[in-house]
Amino acid sequence: MDILDFKKNIQKLAKISDEKISMLLNVVLFDKIDEIKSYGIKGKKRIYIGYNKERKVINRKAKEKGRGVYYYAQDNTFSKQNNKVPEQFVNKIITGDSKDVLKQFPDNCIDLIFTSPPYNFGLEYENHKDEIRWSDYFNKLFAMFEECIRVLKYGGRIIVNVQPLFSDYIPIHHILSDFFRNNKLIWRGEILWDKHNYNCKYTAWGSWKSPSNPYLKYTWEFLEIFCKGDLKHPGRNEMTDITGDEFKKWVYAKWDIPPENNMKKYEHPAMFPEALVERVLKLFSFKGDVVLDPFNGVGTTTAVSKKFSRNYIGIDISGEYCKKAENRIKNTDVITTLF
Ligand SMILES: C[S@@+](CC[C@H](N)C(=O)[O-])C[C@H]1O[C@@H](n2cnc3c(N)ncnc32)[C@H](O)[C@@H]1O
Secondary structure, eight states: OOHHHHHHHHHHHHHHSOHHHHHIIIIIIHHHHHTOEEEEEETTEEEEEETTSOOOOTTHHHHHHHHOTTGGGTTOOOOOOOOOOOGGGTTEEEESOHHHHHTTSOSSOEEEEEEOOOOSSOOBOSSOBOOOOHHHHHHHHHHHHHHHHHHEEEEEEEEEEEOOBGGGTBOHHHHHHHHHHHTTOEEEEEEEEEOOOGGGGGSOOBSTTOTTSBOOOOSEEEEEEEESSOSOOOOOGGGOOOOHHHHHHHTSSEEEOOOOSOHHHHTOSSOOOHHHHHHHHHHHOOTTOEEEETTOTTTHHHHHHHHTTOEEEEEESOHHHHHHHHHHHHTOOOOOOOO
């Protein structure tokens, strides 16, 4: 729960309540909230302070340098020379194996890659076998992501949405993160996309009521965010389209967004909700940037990119899905923002 938001709502409620209730809300509830404290450091002392007091670290920058920020990526050899994507690929949906398609792209030409690979759960895709040995799965995925790293601009970002297969004890999000860090990308952070799909709670319990082998359940997926060469992505101010309220809300890295409910209509088993793509685009890219989804499915990334004035490139191995992605783009209008 966001306590500051909660406090604001209580204040609103207090304003429209009668005197006694208002006093109760203001005094009793606020006092309780203000009693919430946590540990901080002041000078060399460990102190106990209010939950919303910022804890200042003296000489923070120097300390970061001493520790060695993203030490695993400092010795990268990425070229800083960025290139233009050839016109023939811009604002196109391309059918093919993304590893092969990307081989035709020059180095350093994409601003943002946002994608979700097949998770190897055994879902029913039109032209992809979603159940192979994990070692083969990762070999294929890594070969494709090597191409993604190559085509990403210096200062570009790659954001991968994944859901570990908990029942196989395969932490895909950690394995992929190791891969990107070993390839000298900077881990920028992780977003928990909470889908609140509580029904999954009831499918299996492991050792019911016993600590011998309890089975943990998750209602969220992960978005792992990596940068190539630099945390900063250059762009002009007038090309931003995120509002102050959106920014304030979305930098909290737990996003509550329900799963897409149009999957039946598009006959695709694992689509992004449009709201997820909107947040990623507005928080991590500028209008006019080139956005690539190498596992584009029925084209949520590409349609939302068009809507918010990004250039897009979508690749999928299924011709059927690509046709649907193209239709979605045709039926998508560009939103004009007045800033
Ligand atoms: C999780 S889905 C992505 C869905 C997409 N985010 C959407 O909203 O529609 C993964 C997609 O990867 C595609 N795919 C699998 N192997 C591929 C490959 N080698 N190259 C390109 N696409 C591939 C599948 O056809 C599937 O549509």
